[in-house]
Amino acid sequence: MLKPYPLQFQPEFKERVWGGRALEQFGLTPPEGHIGEGWMIADHPNGTTTVINGELAGKGLDEIREAYGQEWLGAKGVSEKGGRFPLLIKLLDCNDDLSVQVHPTDDYEGLPAGELGKTEMWYVLDAKPDAKIIYGLTEGVTRESLRTALESGDILGSLRQVPVEAGDTFFIPAGTVHALCAGVVVAEIQQNSDTTYRLYDYNRPGLDGKPRELHIEDSLNVTSYEGAGATTMKTGGLQPGEWLQLAACEYFVVEKGIVDGSWSLSTTKDSFTILVICEGSGTLTWGDNAASLSCKAGDCFLLPANLNGYTLNDKMTVLRSYLP
Structure with missing residues (x-):
């Protein structure tokens, strides 16, 4: 019987209009282009990582899940909805601003079949001076005022902008309007979902030269206007072994x-x-x-x-x- 051992995977790289080459600083070898995401541990129809070490080298995480199930992944290690590995682990290189976006909860009726909602968290690995993120709405924003701001092109006035530095942590429950901005590299731990609703994309073209799709109604539907419990933390001063x-x-x-x-x-x-x-x-x-x-x-x-x-x-x- 195969003894369990730590698994390391070949990342699945994703080109994004806002991506760059910063993931190379970790010794990774992304393909040419604007690489915004390295899916480091993934079991999703849009990307499944493959083991690169030990006896299971060459096997996908989906194959490992099917072969070893709860024995290796634990009593809770397979998602009840969709039957896949429950988390998705990414490294993100934000060479430019991401779209302003919001994610649905598991029970949103507009979710694609088999897809989960998306609660996530960011740990900032690197940040250029004066880097920032968009993290929630300003006080008093309602569905009606947010729609008006979108129609007038003045949405940025409805969004909280927060300065960031390496070591900062942001918890982003589904329903929280957010966006990473230029000059930030983060580790992201999230539900195993690839559903994002874009509110605003700076009127810029995508990689194909055409504007990227916006999802205004879905975004307005799933936004938590009173707050979803988002929290942030500075993490300096931690002692070894804690x-x-x-x-x-x-x-x-x-x-x-x-x-x-x-x-x-x-x-x-x-x-x-x-x-x-x-x-x-x-x-x-x-x-x-x-x-x-x-x-x-x-x-x-x-x-x-x-x-x-x-x-x-x-x-x-x-x-x-x-x-x-």
């Missing part, structure tokens, strides 16, 4: 930890664990024979629920994600 909870909801828990030396940890039978290396480098060791993998910034690993004990070594900043 987990700081960045986001917790019914879909995921995300924590930040600092490795300085050796840190022994363990998975649980309820859920897989996802590790995103944000800074530094080191090794990940596991098992009776102390097998090891090298780790560096930008690497993402899926640890099976039945891996049990593992150790992070050397100097690294790490995000740990799992199902609640």
